[in-house]
Amino acid sequence: MTITEPLTGERADLLEALAKQRHFLRHTTRDLTDEQAGLRTTVSELCLGGLIKHVTSMERQWTAFIVDGPSAMGDFTAMTEADVARWADEFKMLPGETLAGVLDAYAEAARRTEELIATLPDLGAAQPLPKAPWFEADTEWSARRVLVHIVAETAQHAGHADIIRESLDGAKSMG
Numbered sequence: 001m002t003i004t005e006p007l008t009g010e011r012a013d014l015l016e017a018l019a020k021q022r023h024f025l026r027h028t029t030r031d032l033t034d035e036q037a038g039l040r041t042t043v044s045e046l047c048l049g050g051l052i053k054h055v056t057s058m059e060r061q062w063t064a065f066i067v068d069g070p071s072a073m074g075d076f077t078a079m080t081e082a083d084v085a086r087w088a089d090e091f092k093m094l095p096g097e098t099l100a101g102v103l104d105a106y107a108e109a110a111r112r113t114e115e116l117i118a119t120l121p122d123l124g125a126a127q128p129l130p131k132a133p134w135f136e137a138d139t140e141w142s143a144r145r146v147l148v149h150i151v152a153e154t155a156q157h158a159g160h161a162d163i164i165r166e167s168l169d170g171a172k173s174m175g
Helices: 009-027 048-072 082-089 097-117 143-169
Strands: 126-128 140-142
Touching: 009 048, 009 097, 009 140, 009 143, 048 140, 048 143, 097 143, 140 143
Parallel strands: none
Antiparallel strands: 126 140
């Protein structure tokens, strides 16, 4: 479904806040090569391309959760070593991955999120959270709460990306 009417009110505000944080995250990769996007510039395992891959995956999982509930995310308490390894690969640029491809996947995830939020009948509709050590048991999140979480996580990772980029070549997202 394509959005034809401009959004207003709460939905527009939430998506505008998310768009702003997405811009800051994408902006950290301006003028970089694929190799630079995969470089670690701090003691952490994070690189710019990997951060965008992670935020893309996170956004896809959470929007699937809005529609399908906890089954879209799985049981985090039952993760295998292979699951953990796949999750860790989200934070890296793997052989054959390009910055353009990572950014295209992020743009597609953003488009799908915007479409879902524009067409969802009720932002108050809630789902039980999946099993995970970091979630309180028997807790539900509304679509609204999930979208706020996506905004917050995107903002947090945009901050990480800014530090990584500044460590790479001195470029800053702002200032």
